[in-house]
Amino acid sequence: MVTDHDQTGTVRPLTLDWVSRHLEVGERIISTEVLHGGITAEMRKLTVGARDGRARQLVLRTFVDVEFAADWLSREAGALSLLAGSGVPAPGLVAVDAAAVHCEYPSLLMTHVPGRTVLGNEGVEARIPALARQLVAIHAVRPVERPREYVALTTADTVVVPRVADAAVWGAAIDVIRTPAPAYEGRFLHRDLQPGNVLFDESGGRITGVVDWAAASWGPADLDVAHCAVSLALLHGPMWGLRFAAAYEEAGGVLAAAKSERLYWQVRDALASSEEVQVVSQPWREAGRTELTTRVVEERLDAYVTALMETLG
Structure with a gap:
C-alpha cells in the first residue's frame, strides 16, 4: 500500500x-x-x-x-x-x-483516455450489459505471448468472516475453495475489471476506456466475471452481482459448464473481498458514496456470499 x-x-x-x-x-x-x-x-x-x-x-x-x-x-x-x-x-x-x-x-x-467513472446506482441496469460486452471483448484478445498465470488473491485460511455473517454459510463457502481449482480454458484477463476501472462517456451509457492493467494475467473467464460481479454486489446490492454472470453469457461469453465450477470461482473472488472491505470501500466513499460504510459493505458481502451458496451450491 x-x-x-x-x-x-x-x-x-x-x-x-x-x-x-x-x-x-x-x-x-x-x-x-x-x-x-x-x-x-x-x-x-x-x-x-x-x-x-x-x-x-x-x-x-x-x-x-x-x-x-x-x-x-x-x-x-x-x-x-x-x-x-x-x-x-x-x-x-x-x-x-x-x-x-x-x-x-x-x-x-x-x-490519457477520456471519460469518467460512474459509481452511482442510477443507470446501473444499463451499465451492466455494457460492462459484460467489454469483458467479452477483453477475453477475445489472443496474445502472441501469454501473460503470467492468474493469482487467486485468497486462501481458505486467510478469509475474514464478517461479524454480521452466518458462520455456517461462510464455513461452507470456505470449504468450497479448499478443493482443487477446476480445470479451465485460459483467457486473457484484466483481473481487476470493476466500475472504478471503467470510464464512460458523459451520458454514462458508452464505455470509453478501461484502465489499470497492472494485474493482467492468464486464467479462467469465470474469475474476471466473478471479480466484477462482487464489485457490483458491494456497490449496488447483491442482486446486481448475480445479474452480471448472466449478462456476460448474454453478451456471448462462455463460463464453466458445471454449477460447482462456477461456484468455485464466484465464491473464491467473493471471499477474497472479505480481506479488503475497508480498502475497497474507502475510495467509493471519497467518490461520493458516503453511505457505503464498512459495515454496509460487509452486510452486502455476506448477503452476496449467501446468495451464491443458495443459487449455485
Whole structure:
C-alpha cells in the first residue's frame, strides 16, 4: 500500500526530467492535475502543449513504497503494448521505468483516455450489459505471448468472516475453495475489471476506456466475471452481482459448464473481498458514496456470499 501519497499536482524533479525526455520535440508540460480514486498508486494527468498551440494529455502512474511495484508496472506495460490495435479502449504506452532507474519511484507514462467513472446506482441496469460486452471483448484478445498465470488473491485460511455473517454459510463457502481449482480454458484477463476501472462517456451509457492493467494475467473467464460481479454486489446490492454472470453469457461469453465450477470461482473472488472491505470501500466513499460504510459493505458481502451458496451450491 502507498504510505506517502503526494496530493499535490507537482511532478517530482527526476520524474519530470524522465517524462520530458519522452515528449515530442517542442512539447512541454503546461499543467498537472491529481486524479483521485486509486488505491495503490499516485495518478496525475499531464497537459502537454506544443509550440503551435496544440495540447494533449498524458497520465503518469507512480507507485510509492509499494512492494511489488516493478512487477505490476512491467505487467501493465506489457498489457498496454499487447492491447495496442486490439479494439479494447485501453491507454497507449508511452514509457515505463518499472525499476525506478530514472525516476524517484517506479513510474509509467501513458496516453490519457477520456471519460469518467460512474459509481452511482442510477443507470446501473444499463451499465451492466455494457460492462459484460467489454469483458467479452477483453477475453477475445489472443496474445502472441501469454501473460503470467492468474493469482487467486485468497486462501481458505486467510478469509475474514464478517461479524454480521452466518458462520455456517461462510464455513461452507470456505470449504468450497479448499478443493482443487477446476480445470479451465485460459483467457486473457484484466483481473481487476470493476466500475472504478471503467470510464464512460458523459451520458454514462458508452464505455470509453478501461484502465489499470497492472494485474493482467492468464486464467479462467469465470474469475474476471466473478471479480466484477462482487464489485457490483458491494456497490449496488447483491442482486446486481448475480445479474452480471448472466449478462456476460448474454453478451456471448462462455463460463464453466458445471454449477460447482462456477461456484468455485464466484465464491473464491467473493471471499477474497472479505480481506479488503475497508480498502475497497474507502475510495467509493471519497467518490461520493458516503453511505457505503464498512459495515454496509460487509452486510452486502455476506448477503452476496449467501446468495451464491443458495443459487449455485
